[in-house]
Amino acid sequence: VELLGFAPYHAIAKSLDPLPLEQLESLDTLIDKIDWIKKSVRVTQWFEELFQADWQPPASLLPEYRYRSSFKTVTSFRGSELGIKRRSNQEPRIQALRGNDRSTMRAKLMDLAGQGVVLLLQVNFQPPDTEDIDIFMRLYPAGDAMYLPPDLQVNLLDESGKSCMKAQAGKTNDKIQIDFSCQPEERFSVRLKLGDISITEKFII
Template sequence: MSNQTVFLTFSGIIPPGARKLAERLSSQQATPQKGEQVRLNILAVSFVNSYLQYMGFETDLEASDSWNPVQQLLMDVADLSLKNLGSLECRPVLEGEELVYVPPEVQSNRIGYVAVQISKSFREAKLLGFFKEVSTDLLPLIQLSSLENLLEYLEDLTQLNTAKLALQSQISSTFTNLKQWFENIIDTGWQEIEFLLADQAIYADSNLRNTRSTFMSRGKLVAFEQDNFEKTVVLVVTLTPESEQETDIIVEIHPTKDEIYLPANLQLQILDFEGACVMEAQTRSTNKNIQLQFSGETGELFSVKLVLGDTSTIENFAI
């Protein structure tokens, strides 16, 4: 018996509607060369779209740059948007060619690259295989990974995305999303600090903020039961965006308007996503506030823990 690896491909008829669309869009281009490029790109994307829909994957042609007339004109683009997964580049290859061309403008922001062989009649196509990543313009077809590997890869991405969405749903119900504060989406209980702090505290508090850029502050009342009495403090969180990915964060504790000092031995802790304490501060007998400052990246999780005597409370945050 011979021990051969079966290399899965797929051949079929290009949908008539796709052929008509490719012909129409091709005729609208400024040069024959650009027209041919648009024709082949549309045929390749349409064929991959039909195949992946048949295999059970959700696609969105309208969200693809290859379906945008302006992007067709400005770029050599043949992407297919897969819902919740990203864009898959569908690069056309003519019969007899041994290399697939991947333009520099599409060598990033793609979940993969499929080589699609288009027949000379423009009526049939064949999925030859795929690359997960590319770093050069011309790639030998003999280096393609099997189409079967593409299906497994997309299935893995789908499962990861499902898990990610489930985690995001869990986070949204138990974590305060700080990025949403800048969209004026504020969780219940968080208020503007002017309603919670005395004027002097607000003035002192403002000196802690980075006034060189936009910031957002919100406060929340936190109560502790101590010796049959309720002691309340104000938790203040201030956000200062440093970049699209990084945010400076100040966490402060203040007394309420009716008090001058914070309770003695009040502990402020910053916990990482695993619950380990990474920063802490503690009041003495005459502290008017305590604060901790740090930076975090978009998507990071952290918690603020307040401890007074044998009672504690935790607020969870997503950056």
């Protein structure tokens, strides 16, 4: 038996047709993908009440008023493509998602050179209407701090490491928010940088 390559789940899930050989990925990259998966947070497991120890209920890290603010920016994320749209009619949909039992939320305390920030992910899924997984990502100051550390940078990366979206905190920013959606088995990462300190969190849908 000769292994010619492999294909990720999202490349074959929607078609019963044989996959052309030229669309197979090299086996040389398989180990890297397996390593990524081992080090990643699989966010859809949160719907099954399976949480990593360092991902906690937001209320244990933040006052509730901070993370119950409205969502205004809608970002569409597909693999290496990212488009930003602002829609005046988006808020009713967000409110509907909030009431959906296919919604889960977790937060993690991130230490950047002694300055803490809280990374929060709200994950929404509405089968059978769509396979899209909506992700609302927010950064908040930790503890009693009113604002995020000035010059804190956040970078949303696709599975190839390509930057999709960037944001940087000013002197009086109390949150950073990036909203996007993914398909099952897609991967992304979030890189936080403050001065010479950088932390990357990897995720898989």
